[in-house]
Amino acid sequence: MTHSLLQHRPFQAFWLSRVFTAASFQILAVATAWQMYSITGSALDLGLVGLLEFVPRVLFILQIGQVADRYDRRLVTTITKALQSLAALLLCVLTLQGMLTREILFALAFVLGTVRAFEIPTMQALLPNVVPAALLPRAIVASASAMQCATIVAPALGGLLFAVGPVQTYALSCGLMLIACGLMLVLPKPPCGERPTVRGLDNLLAGFRYIRERRDIFGAISLDLFAVLFGGATALLPIFASEILHAGPWGLGLLRSAPAVGAITMSVVLAYFPIQRAVGKKMFLAVGVFGMATMLFGVSRSLWLSLLALAILGAADMVSMMVRGALVQLDTPDPMRGRVSAVNGLFIGASNQLGEFESGLTAHYFGAPAAVVLGGACTMLVAGIWIRCFPGLWHREGLRCESAAESAELPQPAHQAQPVNV
Template identity: 50%
Template sequence: MTAPPPPPSAPPSRAPRLTDHSDFRLFWISRVASSLAFQVLAVAVGWMVYDLTRSALALGLVGLFQFLPLLLLTLVVGQVADTFDRRRIILVCQAIAAAAMAALGAGLVTGAAGVLALFATVSVIGATRAFEHPTLNALLPGLVPGELLPRALAVSSSAIQTATIAGPALGGLAYAVAPTLPIAIAGACYAVAALAMALVRHRAARVERGPVSLETLLSGLAFIRRSEVVLGSISLDMFAVLLGGATALLPIFASDVLHVGAEGLGVLRAAPAAGAVAMAFVLARVPLMRSVGPTMFAAVTVFGLATIVFSLSTSYWLSLGALAVLGAADNVSVVIRSSLVQLSTPDEMRGRVSAVNSLFIGTSNQLGEFESGVTAALLGPVGAGLIGGVGTILVAAWWVRLFPALWRIDAMPARPKPAREAAKPIEIT
């Protein structure tokens, strides 16, 4: 009697890939289009305001009108992102931005849009971005499995960095053809972003939430304060950007140190984003899964060292290389920080935590530029860059002592389970 044939072997399991998730592809398209629209608009509005006013103060007000909505709406944004459908919030924000571009374009064509109209437009865009960015960050973990999140964050980061490289160039070329053309391009990009987000099929599971109160509005801050990992990673990134803001002084370096003029300045501005994009592709193929904490501190240290090299360099090519390394190191830190924050935060808290995180980042960028400017006025651009680079390295060393749990992290944490109420922070040892 012959033995029965063995059962057919199961096909070998294939590792999950980002390309298997159509919602993530649509999310990426939406984020690329929205980021590109903002970069194109930023160039066009800056040139328009300066053409109309010839005032550096007016240019500063453009940044202020973009930042104020973020400052004023942070607590509300987090509560909204944790209460309503995140996909619809993003869709509404992008649709409003597209409508604002249409209104501004019509005003420019008819001659009715002046400086006040430009300030009003950037305020509207600032308000939509205040809602859109934290909600995008809170939505992403629901689109991919937890093990793919670090890779997804790297690919998502590449979208923003690519737009940072291509957007200003596209906006400048379009403005040279006609001042209204970049506005039309930005409006079309926002419309594409809204369409892609409308096609996302993900629906978050409903979570019972209590009434809105001051306690719920402040719960994002309270969660961050209680979690050593989340607080340590956010604050480390904030102080690194705050101190290592030598890139804000690029016009001075291009003109007085490297003597490369406006064309060289454009390449210098693109170098950090180019390094970040290159690193994003590396992280997308080889995600960071081990020695996460030490790698984050090493990246911040490299960021500081690259700032020092750039500040001391009198060679254009060495400066470009230092800026590219700076951007690559910064992207490693950003991906790890974003992964730790997202994976350590329960889904029902992600909106509020992401909103506070966005405020930290926005504040550090604005204050970092101000700090670099003040220091450069006192010590010159080279001295300001040196102090910023050394300060960044010292902060990284100090944070190892202040947040030992952050340093000890080896693997990325598992996605936390939903909770009925504001969850306690996950302890990572």
């Protein structure tokens, strides 16, 4: 974060809330993944957890954007965090009573996926209400670094604590999420501007239309979708920690932390030396490095080399995320941010959770190392194809190339002559 952001009290509360939210989620993810693999020993089941977390993003995609645009974003995110803390508490109680099963873990994965499907786009849409527009590009990087800061420590802490007992792990996750709730309530209420009213499917699909009509935004988020869809290896980390690297739950925590080490290092660099020129080429280069680092992780049999590969992967992903996030937020007017962020969240969810299912399915048939190496190669192939399909994005120089007037225009249904209330 820059000096200006450090002096901005609402952003401090927002940033700390992101830290505690991410820490709680990462600790929960380590514990549930290890318990699932301990119960079933199945790579496919690890992938199914990701699929169940992704399905709500598709089922509720239209409602997610409407909620983020029509209601107080601060209160929406507070409610979602409270529900996540209840889920962690339920896991704690069920584990204490010896009632946690494969089916219950699947059900809670769907519930948590539903809650986070509403939380993430709303948080993204809330950030421009917290900081001035001039600070937004740096705030996006700093906000992402909050998650990475937590991810450096939380998974390793979760792995260590899980060795003591899963009950304590879930209890800590619950407590951290409650702190995040309190920090969100400290934020000032967002400005009460014009709120959208639901007037049929056209209004609900406004986010899809907006992204479709802007080639650079569509190219950036679809590149991330397919690159991470094939290149993601997160779901397979319990297999690598247990059977390939023989590192146990603590090693699993280190593996989950490693990408965040690279990401937070890159976020510090980007905060002081932001990308201002040739943003398209740098984003594509980062995706290529992401693919190569994924392949290196797949062939590694050393814990330290694996950690290095994941750190490089995380640094490359931070560059891609910063460019994509800035494109979406800077070129989207505030009344549309919820619906556009919901569509962006659908793409991100597909790349992460659906990518976990793809990794688990591939590993089920070909083995975990082969699945990761193949995924990294596919990521590099996708980057090459996208350069040819989106030459404008490849040659894009700055983060904002449209005029303010043009970027403020809202997409309208083709059959309507008068503007709708969005």
